[in-house]
Amino acid sequence: MTSPRPASASQALAPAERAVQLLGGDLSEVALRQHLEGLPTVDAVGLEARAASFGTRSIKTTSKAAALDTVIRMIDLTTLQGSDTRGKVRSLVAKALVPDASDPSTPRPAAVCVYGDMVGNAVEALGSAWSAGKDDGINVAAVATAFPSGRASIGVKLQDTRDAVAAGADEIDMVIDRGAFLEGNYGKVFDEIVQTKDACRRDDGTYAHLKVILETGELVTYDNVRRASWLSILAGGDFIKTSTGKVQPAATLPVTTLMLQVVRDWERLTGERIGVKPAGGISTSKDAIKYLVAVAETCGEAWLDPHLFRFGASSLLNDVLLQRQKLTTGRYSGPDYVTID
Template sequence: MTINTQDHGRAIAPAARALDVLGGETTEAGLRRYLEGIPGVDAVGLEQRAAALATRSIKTTSKARALDTIISLIDLTTLEGADTPGKVRSLVAKAVTPDAADPTTPRVAAVCVYGDMVPAALQALGSAHAGAAGNGIAVAAVATAFPSGRASLPVKLADTADAVAAGADEIDMVIDRGAFLAGRYGQVFDQIVAVKEACRRPDGTYAHLKVILETGELNTYDNVRRASWLAILAGGDFIKTSTGKVSPAATLPVTLSMLEVVRDWHRLTGEKIGVKPAGGIRSSKDAIRYLVTVAETVGEQWLRPELFRFGASSLLNDVLLQRQKTLTGHYSGPDYVTID
């Protein structure tokens, strides 16, 4: 259902979370009043806290565990127009066996591909797929006219439904940033609600929904905070920073701001929402900073695939090199990792 923003008394598509938090006032005006009533972000304070967290060091004995944790939280990603089934099979092989020389290396959380590549990913995963035992590697698919989101709602829903029907475990959708920046919060809300419903499988279960805010286009921390609340109210299971196609992508202050929303939501409702920074995180050093920020903001209980992910393609290589250095005391040559 599309919102008429001039009809301030019209009810927006219901979501159980919104009904509870908004006290049943599911109207465009009620949603706007709630979001615009959220306290503004102290940008200087946020950036100073992120900078302070980035200086935290971890003991050498903890570094090996941190590196293994990072690997287990990665959505190993290929989202290029030139993707082929062969490239996806290579990606899956790396996801299943990140380091062929060390069988103790953990597997990644998921592989993330375009919807038409889901069957190739599932075939390549075989018994390693999360659907086989519930604890394997998931298949995530981007949808809703990724990365721009510039398509009609029926097209976005068909894009989502096709990926779910193909077997995707998770859907990474993009919000309509134009609608959000124009203040049409109800329209964005309705689209997330509709996409969530399109994630429903025939057995009544749902593919997990990650809502991409594309924070690099939202311009302010206040907008990031409002968009985070909006995505959660509408039923998102995760809030995700970026498509990786816009600069800046993930940054530590933006991710901290989103984590603070997740923390506040948990305090308000008891429900845990996931966070996924994506794009631009390429080094182990940077990834460890994110682990520290998560632990200090929402707690170490969030450092598991159900609640935190890194969207990355090249990060894994650096983590593998650093892991080898930690275990053996020396760096391996560049041929130790595959070229993505």
């Protein structure tokens, strides 16, 4: 699309509507840097204490049942292995369609999340349950832009995205160029997000939802997470996502809380709602419910919606199903009573 440009301080950036509105008409790397580095720093101790306090709420009986169902509705059921086969994707989709065969009232997850080349298989397996860009049904999310490392040329990244969208992906999970970000080359990261957003455009003029993966485990500091979140939103991301799940630490409660604070601030500033997706390392219902508390107490209960909050997870669903079975039957369930894949 465009040849890589040398990073120059006065370089004009690709126009992104939000950034132009916030930073003014002459969008430049300098303006962007000044804006991002002018963000207040994060009180790490306060943030961690706040996050730890989310684990102290008592959520029992009917509220627990409601929380578990909400968690299931927010899950992006994920398989992102080099060893993924078409059969594996089919069985993942089957699990999304019927999460618990012993209880038809179990809600379905929001989406299945696969590698770009598996999108066609996922769409085919979903059949009529596929949302196809509409609001009803299960979405297909695809990771793109040389996931998980993001180390490829921009042309490859954009083609990766276009292919997934053409195959039917409703949502694109892109990774940012962490190397460029850590070098302070915010303009390059910004441009890539803008261009990827452009590549999410379908033939009919609509866009696949763009989730921007920050890979917070590689950003090292909370300040960087705040800047990267803000940068991703400015560049046009619909969702900001913590991690690929391939790097430790992946999603943590403090980092997710921080990102929720950013989207809350963005809403106060512009009235626009951005989604948050923690991914990687959330495998128990107990943890997931702490995240729901974080969402409700940071952004408000309106945010407890699959359009605004998602869990990227593979084993979480089974644990939620076990807890759900415990609530409905009154006895503890076991791993023999849920499917493995």
